[in-house]
Amino acid sequence: MTAAELAERFALSVHGDAGAVVSGVATLAAARPHQLAFLANSKYRNQLPGSHAGIVVLRAEDAELAPHTALVARDPYSAFAKIAALFEPRPPRPAGIHPSAAIDDSAEVSPEAHIGPFVSIGARSKIGPGCVIGPNCSIGEDCSLDADCELQARVTLVARVRLGKRVRILPGAVLGAAGFGLAMEAGKWLNVPQLGGVVVGDDCEIGANTCIDRGALDDTVLEEDVRLDNLVQIGHNVRIGAHTAMAGCSAAAGSAKIGRYCLIGGAAGVLGHLEICDKVTITAMSLVTSSIREPGEYSSGTPLTDNRTWRKNAARFKQLDALARRVGASSKETE
Amino acid sequence: MTAAELAERFALSVHGDAGAVVSGVATLAAARPHQLAFLANSKYRNQLPGSHAGIVVLRAEDAELAPHTALVARDPYSAFAKIAALFEPRPPRPAGIHPSAAIDDSAEVSPEAHIGPFVSIGARSKIGPGCVIGPNCSIGEDCSLDADCELQARVTLVARVRLGKRVRILPGAVLGAAGFGLAMEAGKWLNVPQLGGVVVGDDCEIGANTCIDRGALDDTVLEEDVRLDNLVQIGHNVRIGAHTAMAGCSAAAGSAKIGRYCLIGGAAGVLGHLEICDKVTITAMSLVTSSIREPGEYSSGTPLTDNRTWRKNAARFKQLDALARRVGASSKETE
Amino acid sequence: MTAAELAERFALSVHGDAGAVVSGVATLAAARPHQLAFLANSKYRNQLPGSHAGIVVLRAEDAELAPHTALVARDPYSAFAKIAALFEPRPPRPAGIHPSAAIDDSAEVSPEAHIGPFVSIGARSKIGPGCVIGPNCSIGEDCSLDADCELQARVTLVARVRLGKRVRILPGAVLGAAGFGLAMEAGKWLNVPQLGGVVVGDDCEIGANTCIDRGALDDTVLEEDVRLDNLVQIGHNVRIGAHTAMAGCSAAAGSAKIGRYCLIGGAAGVLGHLEICDKVTITAMSLVTSSIREPGEYSSGTPLTDNRTWRKNAARFKQLDALARRVGASSKETE
Known part of the structure; x- marks a missing residue:
């Protein structure tokens, strides 16, 4: 994918070489020239100038710091998430029912669903089109899955x-x-x-x-x-x-x-x-x-401290009401 | 089931039409005329007069408020639990061993047990009569199940x-x-x-x-x-x-x-x-x-508050022992 | 196993009858004459004189108290762990692939691995020699197991x-x-x-x-x-x-x-x-x-108390910052 293609697909603007090509994603620190990285948290801004990433997705105000090509996004993290999805491996899950599956006669399985090995489906359950039911899943009675659900495994x-x-x-x-x-x-x-x-x-x-x-x-x-x-x-x-x-x-x-x-x-x-x-x-x-x-x-809870300090303070927690009463009394006395 | 039948079976007394018929259970708020509901928690008493439930299981003191038939119980929740069990779907689990099951030769499976698909049973294990072993369960070596156990799935x-x-x-x-x-x-x-x-x-x-x-x-x-x-x-x-x-x-x-x-x-x-x-x-x-x-x-723990308040108080927890010592000293000084 | 054999195998010294024989392990309290027990925590030392264990693994300083044979170890718990392993049942898991297993053509399974029933292995995954993959395990794409791994079940x-x-x-x-x-x-x-x-x-x-x-x-x-x-x-x-x-x-x-x-x-x-x-x-x-x-x-958290006491103290936790400020003020006033 080129920077220009990504910019068009996700409505981003290119800063640098629009023809820069990437074939994967990585962190700013680990990325190599053929990879795309992102900068969303300013805490990591100091990693930007030294990054080897061929393209970095970032906010407009960071574009000048990018050593190579940048894609400017209002929300770099969301933009990165969508770009990274292009590079996500998607193992094939073809439609069809594995021969080992145990499916009740009254169940309805879409011919466009994938049913993996060692799956059981009970009476009156329905599996919609595009569903993926991974290995060792068990579906009991009277369940229904609308289109494109994924049950990954067991x-x-x-x-x-x-x-x-x-x-x-x-x-x-x-x-x-x-x-x-x-x-x-x-x-x-x-x-x-x-x-x-x-x-x-x-x-x-x-x-x-x-x-x-x-x-x-x-x-x-x-x-x-x-x-x-x-x-x-x-x-x-x-x-x-x-x-x-x-x-x-x-x-x-x-x-x-x-x-x-x-x-x-x-x-x-x-x-x-x-x-x-x-x-x-x-x-x-x-x-x-x-x-x-x-x-x-x-929130609730108490802060973490070294155990010795904690023990002393925790012991006092048991006396907190008495302590408060005493302060109340003491406070009145000093008023 | 009629109110009279339920009353006899569970030793309850009928208040209203002993011939009232129900075919299911529901909450007081959702029940319809062919359903039975219950009132155990007085917090929900105000829902009773408007309930459409054909029968309500309740305590004697609430019977007058029931708009239709009531069954009076000393413990309405237990009585309801037993009545509801009559309407619980019980999927058939016939005795027998699914052909896919992998059972060690030295295991003993009662002919009256149900063994589902993709179940494995190891050496010397024993499955008693009436047991139900659901799909994808694995039972290792030297296990024993007495009568009527249920392992639902995996x-x-x-x-x-x-x-x-x-x-x-x-x-x-x-x-x-x-x-x-x-x-x-x-x-x-x-x-x-x-x-x-x-x-x-x-x-x-x-x-x-x-x-x-x-x-x-x-x-x-x-x-x-x-x-x-x-x-x-x-x-x-x-x-x-x-x-x-x-x-x-x-x-x-x-x-x-x-x-x-x-x-x-x-x-x-x-x-x-x-x-x-x-x-x-x-x-x-x-x-x-x-x-x-x-x-x-x-009990232990601290109460939930908004995070800002919590932060202030939690910071003080770290000083609790010092605070208590100070109050001890201060208190002595003012005595 | 005799005391002498165990002593030699695990570099321990025998105190008492080197020919004492044990065929299993148990706790000090439950052990019988053919069993070996251990004493690592001095809290249980009072159980030693009355123990029926044929052999007890213990520290040098406890050897005199042993009623029968003792094996002296610098770390009795570790020594016991190693001895107990000799008596651990090891169910056979012979090399080979259960006929029900669903293995992708591109996966590589060592002929010295054990693959149990209802196991699936995905594309490009590798299972090393000596691995045991128990029933109902599912291994997806691009996984690798080096030698002698054990996935017990599902x-x-x-x-x-x-x-x-x-x-x-x-x-x-x-x-x-x-x-x-x-x-x-x-x-x-x-x-x-x-x-x-x-x-x-x-x-x-x-x-x-x-x-x-x-x-x-x-x-x-x-x-x-x-x-x-x-x-x-x-x-x-x-x-x-x-x-x-x-x-x-x-x-x-x-x-x-x-x-x-x-x-x-x-x-x-x-x-x-x-x-x-x-x-x-x-x-x-x-x-x-x-x-x-x-x-x-x-550590963090507060100590457990009866609920009534806890409620009083927990309520004061919400006032802790105010309390500390008040003590600060009060303390200044009294200075």
Whole structure:
């Protein structure tokens, strides 16, 4: 690809040699002359003058520093993402059903879908055109996949899971398992039947080994373009608003409602039966214990220190109320 | 089912039309005339008068508010759970072995068990009558499943895992993998062989993608009716008492002993080599760092606030010991 | 094995009957006369005199207390680990390819490798001699396994994963899935292509259901002898130094660099784009939010207390800055 071709395709402007050719992408530091790199974070600006990249995607104000050809973008990171996609290997997944697949007679598989080896598909489930079902996936009863979904490998859809268009699910994810619904009776646990399903909107992406339980009566719902990282836990009847992203190891307990355009940090938790409004950011490893009604960034936890300092301070945490009372008293005395 | 039939079957009393017929269950808010709903939490009492549910299961004191037929129960949630089970779809899992299954000659599979596609069963393992082994499960050597266990899909029992009766394991769970036992020698890690197994009592339920490691010398043990949610980690030689429930993403490190009837909250952690007595509740994301000898509810962590406030307070946490000393001094000075 | 044979093999000295014979290992408390036990932690010394173990591995200073034969070691735990390995069952995994396996024509599988049932191997991937690929594993495109790797069962290597020698991966782990790289454009998420791979050094071990994402441009790297427990999350472009161990449910976010000989506690988190130097210990459930440049032990969090006490203290955490200011003022007043 030449700089000119990329500029035209992605509405960028060329600064330097429009005929510069690249055949791949790399970081500013590692790129070689036939590769394209990007500069989005000013923290890395000092790497720009010495970069060997044949083309660098960057903001207008950095163009002068580029040692070779530059492509000027308003948002270099997005522009880079789109260019890099041109160089992404796309292993062929031709339409057709692997002979080993075990497909129920009542399932409907589009002739334009790819069904890999060791895949099972249960009664009444439907696989739309363009879908790719990788090796060792198991799809249970009454599931449906709209067009162009990808289940990469050993994804399990247990029952009543409905995916929109272009949903991508990474290996090991489990959707539609029974929610953790228990009642105690006479000293023993009684399972509360989980009769709902899971509904996943268009363009959602679900990370590796992530779990999304099916609802108890109503469905568990992800609106469109929700992004879940790896090892995320979504309890039954949770609802996640469009364009919300949850980082690795985060969790939302049963019946929590998370708004649109939220960012839930790694290993953060959201308790059940509460609501988070749109555009809320929760920082890593924070715990949300009550509803949030104002957009913004929220946190809990304490800062990391060396263990000896931490022990002294943590011991004082146990006395915090007493300390505050004492200060209150002391303060009054000195007034 | 008529109200009268349900009342007789589950020892409830009818308030209203004993001939009312339902063919499914739903929430109070969503139920239609042919459906049954329940009211257990008084928070939802205001939904009762307007509900279209043909039958509502509720407590005696709420019966007057029911717009249609009511079934009066001492514990409406348990009663509802049992009624809902009547309407739960039960996909057929007929006895027999799928032709694709790879079963060792020395394994013993009951003719009354269901073995799904792409299942492997290793040497000397035994599958009892009524067991359901779903697609892509792998069972290693020397495992045994007593009657009526269910491994839903791609569950792995690595080695020396013994399940009691009616154990249910959700997709992706791994039982019997080697515990994390390491010794450092001459600057390199040395594996400590994990020669024990995993013993799971009757009626336990294990969540999706949950891991239970096998013991180093003795076994890792779950007593009967233990309930583990998804993505839970149980280290080697842990012992969990009967009827204890652990919520999603919680973890117990090696050799921890957790009592009976405990509730471990989501993402809570229990360090190794300690004991928690019976009837202890640990709230979400709390960390248990020493033994607990008194029943009750325990917590750690700090409350969520907006990030700006949190930053100010968190910075002060680092000074907490100094602050307390100062208050001690100040307090003495003012005395 | 006789005490004399073990002593010679592992360079230990016998105290007592050199002809004592054992055929297995057990704990001090449970061992019977034909079993060998060990005493490494002085906490268990009181179990020694009453132990029925035929042989006990221990330190010189404990030898006199041994009721039967003792093997004296400088590091009894390491010595025990090596002896116990002699008694570890090693299920046969003969070389050869299970007839059900689906292997791409361009893949290269050593004739000395074992490929189990329901395994798929993608284009251009290479499996070295002595490798064991257990049931239901899926290996994608462009992966390579050097000699003597073990993928126990349903491990997934998505793409561009390169394993060194003797790498062991427990069931359910996912290596090489796309990292969580997103750019927001016009109100929608845009995937940033993840073009890098995963490189795992010799002698690494990866726990059950653990995830290691592939890099965005460069690779995600584990140096040699890294040990990851179960349910660990490693983001794209993370680098983990040799001999570092991470306990269950811990996580490192994208581009974090963790040094050599570090110990990351259970459920601890490391934010992205920071560096941790060699020989750092992070205690359980702590969060590392900035780079660490000094070896040592680090912690965050608050201690566990009964919930009532915790509530009072946690409420005061929200006032901590105000409290400190007040003490500052008060302190000045009293000066």
